[in-house]
Amino acid sequence: MEELGVEEIHVWFTLCDRIADPALLAEYAGLLSHEEHARMQRLHLAVDRHRFLVARALLRSVLSRYSTVGERQWVFRTGPCGKPAIANPDDDAQRLSFNLSHSHELVLLAVTRHHAIGVDAEYLGGRAAPVEIARRFFTRDEAALLDALPGAQRHDGFLRLWTLKEAYIKARGMGLSIPLDQFGFHFSAEGAPVMRADPKLNDDPARWRFRELRLDPNYSVAVCVERNGRTRQDLVVGRCTPLRGAETLYRSPVHVPAYQNLC
Numbered sequence: 046m047e048e049l050g051v052e053e054i055h056v057w058f059t060l061c062d063r064i065a066d067p068a069l070l071a072e073y074a075g076l077l078s079h080e081e082h083a084r085m086q087r088l089h090l091a092v093d094r095h096r097f098l099v100a101r102a103l104l105r106s107v108l109s110r111y112s113t114v115g116e117r118q119w120v121f122r123t124g125p126c127g128k129p130a131i132a133n134p135d136d137d138a139q140r141l142s143f144n145l146s147h148s149h150e151l152v153l154l155a156v157t158r159h160h161a162i163g164v165d166a167e168y169l170g171g172r173a174a175p176v177e178i179a180r181r182f183f184t185r186d187e188a189a190l191l192d193a194l195p196g197a198q199r200h201d202g203f204l205r206l207w208t209l210k211e212a213y214i215k216a217r218g219m220g221l222s223i224p225l226d227q228f229g230f231h232f233s234a235e236g237a238p239v240m241r242a243d244p245k246l247n248d249d250p251a252r253w254r255f256r257e258l259r260l261d262p263n264y265s266v267a268v269c270v271e272r273n274g275r276t277r278q279d280l281v282v283g284r285c286t287p288l289r290g291a292e293t294l295y296r297s298p299v300h301v302p303a304y305q306n307l308c
Contacts, residue, residue, distance in 0.1 A: 046137075047110040051158045052278050054270050057107045057285045058153035058260050061099045064286060070095075072288055073102035076116050100152045102287035104145055107154050112137045116288075126220035144215050151264050157278075160271040163215030165208040167265045174203040183210075184229030184241075201265065206230055208267035209238050209255060216253065216269040230255075238267075256280060 049055060064070070077085070081101055088094045105116040112135060120132040129145070131138050143156045149168035156162075176199050180188045187206055194202050209230050214223050227243040228250075238257060240250040251272070258266040260282070270278060285291035 049111045049158055054278055055156045055281045057283050059103055059285055060150045061096050062150045064099055073098050076102055076105050096147055100147050103152055103154055106287040114138050124218050128218035155268055160273050161216045163212040163269045165211035165267055167204040167208050169265055170263050174200045176203050182225045184226050187229045204265045208265050212267040212269035
């Protein structure tokens with residue numbers, strides 16, 4: 046069983062287009078519960094079913110790295126706003142917190158112990174980001190930040206803010222019941238994201254740490270994790286092919302400069 050200290054955040058990722066072996070995919074299908082199989086079959090497109098299968102295999106295989114629970118034995122429940130959580134009664138399983146995200150070919154999973162966590166990924170190569178959404182729903186400062194960027198940079202800037210907001214919303218487990226204009230981000234001189242919150246949000250930004258990553262040049266990724274009084278939380282990033290192997294690529298304190306390219 047792999048160590049996961051309370052002061053650590055582990056992020057594991059895989060790229061779906063690199064997993065095509067029929068025998069391996071059959072092994073993944075054998076891990077899924079009846080409910081997961083039903084969810085997968087309701088997806089109309091083959092690419093979506095493939096991504097779902099790889100994502101669930103990543104989730105189950107990575108969680109088993111930190112627990113005595115086997116890959117096929119994981120049971121999940123959903124909160125009032127749909128955030129998944131572990132339902133297994135095992136003590137080592139109950140100490141784990143996780144969040145899963147996927148976009149295009151990238152699937153990633155963030156895991157920690159005892160802290161709320163959220164992660165979001167967005168593909169940068171898609172259609173132009175709807176920057177007008179920022180003017181309608183983001184904070185005024187965020188909208189002004191985007192409007193000040195050269196036109197070619199607004200797409201990436203919008204998705205950078207979007208992933209930070211999504212990571213926070215997912216960490217809170219409240220879905221879009223949190224108004225997007227009640228919290229926002231600016232960036233320090235070093236480029237690190239800094240959160241501000243309206244008092245109506247009833248949350249202290251100092252409660253959270255944020256980290257941005259470029260696991261692949263085509264994706265923007267943000268992680269939000271609860272501090273719980275911790276002065277330091279190290280970030281460990283690894284690449285994983287479920288049931289076949291994993292390698293740690295990066296380990297650092299969470300406050301190091303953003304945007305480390307790992308692929």
